[in-house]
Amino acid sequence: MNIFNYFKRKGIDTIDASFYRKIQEWISWYKGNVRNFSFYKIYTGRGTYKRCERKSMGMAKKLSEDIADLLLNERVTITLDDEHTNDYVHKILKSNQFMVQGNDYQERKAYTGTVAYIPFLDSADVTEDGVIQSGVIKINYVDGPNIFPVSWNNGKVQECIFTFPHTVNRKKYIQIQSHLIEGDEYVIENTVLRSMSGSQEGTELKEEEWRQLKPFMNMVKKTNTGSLEPQFVIDRLNITNNADANNPMGIAIFANAIDVLKKLDTEYDSYYNEFLLGRKRIFVAPELLYNIDGTPAFDPDDGIFYSLPEDYDKSQEGLIKDVDMNLRTEEHSKAINDDLNYLSLKCGFGPKRYKFDSSGVKTATEIISENSDMYRMIKKHEIILEDALKELIRIIIRLGIVIGEQLNPDSDITIDFDDSIIEDKETERKQDMQDVSAGIMRPEEYRAKWYGETIEQARENLPEQNQVMVME
Template sequence: MNTTELQSPALQKLKELGIPYNQRAANVIKNCYDWYSNNDVDGFHSRTNLNGVNVEVAQLGFAKRLCADNANLCEIVEVNAGESKSKFDGVLKLLRANKFSKMYRKQLEEMAATGTVGAYVRLEGAEIYDDGKVRGGDIKINYVSSNCIVPIRVENDEIIDCAFLGSGYLNGEQLTTLVVFRKHDDKYTAESYYFNADSELTDKATMLQLGEVKPFAIMRTAEVNNFDGMQGYGYPKLYTAIPFLKTIDLCYSVLFGDLDKGQKLLFINEIMASMQKDQNGNSYLTQEQKKLFILLGEKLPDQKELIYEYNPEIRTAQIKEVFNLCLSLLSLSFGYGSKKYQLESGEIKTATEYVGQRQDSMQELNKQRVESIDYITDLVHALIWFHNTFSGESEWSTDEEILVEFDDSYVTDKATELESWRNDALGFPDVLEFKIQYIMKRLNCEHEEAVKYLSTTTQDDNTDLED
């Protein structure tokens, strides 16, 4: 939901509740989101040239590419609870029911663009009794974009109290929601308010007493946010890349312009068209001739050719050089190092040599994965608390360690990794574990199976590896 879509009654309610809406943060976030969404930003892509003609600067959508590549670094393979995996199946079922894998991937991209994403847990269709107790209902996850997150209380860069805005439709009418989570005496309360386009629907407002577990989770970029007045928000990585995104689009526009005007032109002298004249006696070309020729006019004294051929230059080499410079600056500004992207053979290729190199993206990778683990852990704990509290069952525990396995295929060359294990096994023949690890990687088997294979072989270990 964009900031422009926020209904004024919802913003007015925030003011009544004493919760300021951070307009500066909203403006920064919107600017980044417009680039991520390929929107025309501040008239940059729609402009007037020197001749007063309206022209469009083509959008390559490279902001989306940056954020998608960044999301690949934190792609998850599995979430589980280690020893209690069987009991954790219920949590996984809730995550699947709320399309967590799909939405998490989407949020990773949005986070790279705008710096912050979030989610909160709610009950849908629950029964609220006269004594205030709540039972039943379906546990739902609401995923929230950064421009709809309103930090209320921030301590040590952690959001303690937070409000979330959302937008949907009920019976064909747009409905805006405002959910406010506050912590009092170590327990959270949830206040929910609903609005149509004109006013608050006071009869739908609710307040729910929750527990000690935080009912929401926030994920931010690991990079320190140096923007003034954006406490609680993550650093919008796309913001510093905007000047270079502009140069990329301008560079492509130059290439497009050269190609658009690159057709060979044949100018024909007036003397060649003298067989056809209009009512005023002026020579003209037929429609068939116009497909091939352009009428040049009277023959000039120094002009020897009756037909003049003009081949416009397409500045491929110069444009490629500038394009690669722009790509390097863009890559640096986004934290990827200077050689993440290269223009080769007419296409943009992504560098994949991550292993063993001090690339900027790898320096930030572990910190960003810690942010992802904290986000997933907070969200899972909230799901467990809601299930244990409102379903009448309490077989799930928030004390269990949440294990998150990430997909390293994007940053790891499998062949290089396997070769490294092989070299270790050959170089240290007395270290049995190196051989076991190599067999595990080579055969894609578990530790016990690799040990069994190693113990039953009758050939020399080093010879096996050499073969």
């Protein structure tokens, strides 16, 4: 379905459709099924072509996995200085499986360029005068192909439309959710289209029609938020968009390394074919193929044996001819390793991220010295991710207050990212322990830092002798 025809009819301006074709190209590399590349033809010399599937190393998928694991994993801690607000936010994040979904959407962010998190109130109880009395805070997760910015300033999206595909009774529908500013507030409006094939626009359903469909039964058609604070969060990689410099969307981590991905897969496919075509063969004269009683002398399913023609000159070559072709393993291996290094460098991981050698396990200190490029790259991406996570938490707090929770909207939020792969955490922890012993760092500061607790929680959880020291 062509969603842009719908936008045009509604008078909605968004990013040019050509950028979304670029996103689809990045997705095809992630899936390993690239148009005009993953399948190719070889001329047989007999007037026909053989269709071949190119073997892939799947490096677009690997790059996306790695950056996701480095940015958001189980060691990332989120701490608010107000204990009750901290507990409430973590309860909401846990009920929405944020650490699982968050990592998944960091990977999606890596190959689509952009993702969004949209907290909302589900099963809301609203009075006749529009006052919300109760509800359950949930989070919708959206990736690049379903995000359509409408207005932005200095790269920050201010108004946006999101789409959510659904299938009901084998029929496809698209929920269109707009977050637009009307006057001095955001208005969230939902529409449902019946999805049509090809370039057709799709049929817009009336409210009484889509309320008969299970995914939309309890959906609110229009919500006046009463606030100029957005109820969505846009998260992207901190890479300048050189595919379309005039839009606020991000680009895939490998967007500028497509040629290297092509070269790697071409080399890997050649390496595969080197072994497939260069395997050992034994040519046998016809009279040796059968025993005296007529039974086969060799296993007919063993592909190593080939029958020689009847007119084969046995006096020159003998009854059995062994052919063992030389494999160009060293050349292929070197080419692949060279391009893995180049791919790693192009994507910000430094030149040795994917170099395979026999040097054994490196220490954390060696990792720091050898991967300064990766360190700077991770820290760069954490700038946007930290702001996105804090913004998400602020929205959760605001929604919690709307449904009557006593929360502190001004709570200080601390995001502690997991830098154990690029920093020597063990050395840092030992240094902090020495600082505690020397009286330079307070025990509760140490515990808050290393156990992901607030200062108040850390002070309460200290052993009795340390609590005495703190009181003194």
